[in-house]
Amino acid sequence: MQLQRNKVYTYHYSLSPQKQRKATGSRLIILKNPINKLQSPISWQSDLFTEQPILKPHPSEKAKNIARGISPFKVPGDSRTVLISQIDGNKFTFPSIGSPVMSVIRLKEAMRDRDWVIKARESLSRELSELINCSNGVEIEIPQGCFKYYLGKGNNMTLIKQCFNSRWWWTEDSAKSANVIWTQTISKGFFENLEGQVKPPKELDSNSLNKSVRCNVYYESDTLEEKQVDISPLNYDLITLSSSYIGFSDRRIIDPLSVHSHNKLEFNSAISDKKNLFFTMKKYYSALGENVFGYLPITFHIKNGENDPEFLSFSEKFFGDQEKKSVWIIKPGENTNRGNGIVICDSLLKIKEEIKSNPFPETGDHTYIIQKYIENPFLVNKRKFDIRLYTLITSTNGIAQAYFYQEGYIRTSSKDYNRKAIDNKFIHLTNDAVQKKADDYGKFENGNKMSYKDFQKYLDNKRIPKNFFYDILPNIKKIVLDTIKASFLDLDKRKRTHTFEIFGYDFLLDSDLRPWLLEINTNPCLELSSTILARIIPAMVENAFKIAVDPIFPEPLHSPKKAQASLFQDLVPENRFELIFHEAIDGKALLEDLKSRGTLENFVRPCND
Incomplete structure (x- = not known):
């Protein structure tokens, strides 16, 4: 039996592996592990089963304090809480070895307790931010003040403003003094006023591997029993347990108040311009000995x-x-x-x-x-459609990383497909800007949108033996990863600051359900024009904030909180971004591969159009 003490000073006990199966009066507890839905599920005959003895509930800190006769006391002018003993603490003794074992509660049950939600959100945000900063080779100083943001006009900036305002340590200001500038297009003045190139970290830290985000806030039941909350449904392991995750030991210390960031990568045109996307991908696939027209239409x-x-x-x-x-x-x-x-x-x-x-x-x-x-598109109820999904690319401290958002949506046309009626845009172009002008817009689907699950139901109803999540989406993700590998040397080649960008990818499926990359958008529409978009887009943007904004601009300590209403104030947001590219892992492997092929020189050479 081993005595352990966690970060919040709560004692609990666990049996050693050798003694677990010998314990008498034991019960079988199934511990839920996160499963990446885009990968093969974990076999149930693994380490998901642990035998633990049936013992008394683990007493909470409140129960211990009551037994000690200790009451909380607030120090004036300080946010900390100290404990003042009213009676002799020797009257309370910690449970003897072999007594309590902390039980596990499902996240869904813990979410009913708003106090736990508020504390857990802060704890999880700090844990995730620390691991992301480690992967970028930076260490952020505790800020001694608040941050400022500037918003441009258009494309649902109200949503972006809500995300900033839900963080009490942000206030709106001018572009000149803002720590973060969020606009529809690149702010040229922003990059012109930046300092010299950042030297990326080099020393990889193997100790950073295989770490999960931990929740150090325990759930307290009505019986004053403390329980560990299973947070695996929040999917933070999509980032920290990704094969692309790595940390650095030579971390650069940064004062966050001195950081100026932009929601645009300086050279995003390498993939967002239609001509540059073609040349970028052609150069990449040529270096690998592949035909670009196996992924993009003939161009x-x-x-x-x-x-x-x-x-x-x-x-x-x-x-x-x-x-x-x-x-x-x-x-x-x-x-x-x-x-x-x-x-x-x-x-x-x-x-x-x-x-x-x-x-x-x-x-x-x-x-x-x-x-x-593409004249033979796969049709939904005789109508053409395309797929819109999102990818977040960050460039921090000279390190590029990319995250694939696992939930997107289907954009349908308003008219039945007719190859000969080439002048009717309502048949052939599925863009919102085009379709919303059609008389039949919204007639078949709310806002002409379908979820991935809706599309899978359609395949099932038509008895098409394909699973969108296992047969189609992985192929799409592979092409998205190819675009990152093809462009990571160009998107922020000056490596001068912390920038990030949410890109909107558009794919078309042909009659064989093969995905074709159509284009990548630097300013994807964030308008909530349907119930599906109202569910997907705010969650996606909040996820992006958790990865690209919060780690660099953390919540200050010992400051009065003035939090306004948040879209997620009663929730612990689920992460849907999967880390698919890290420059020090995937970028390095690509360059070594191309060097062995003898095509590295052509790949690193600027595109000649």
């Missing part, structure tokens, strides 16, 4: 109209597909999103007319992307 980049050599190559391809009467989609190569400037054509003459001049002045001067239209 041509046109800079100089029909006299461009690339347009001549496209013309040859177009005439070669004439028997199939191929359809092509023309997009601005840069400076556009939300369906602006997109045209669908099946005539070479019309394509030439489109690229002669800029027919959409609101997109600004741009080049053109001519892309093969």
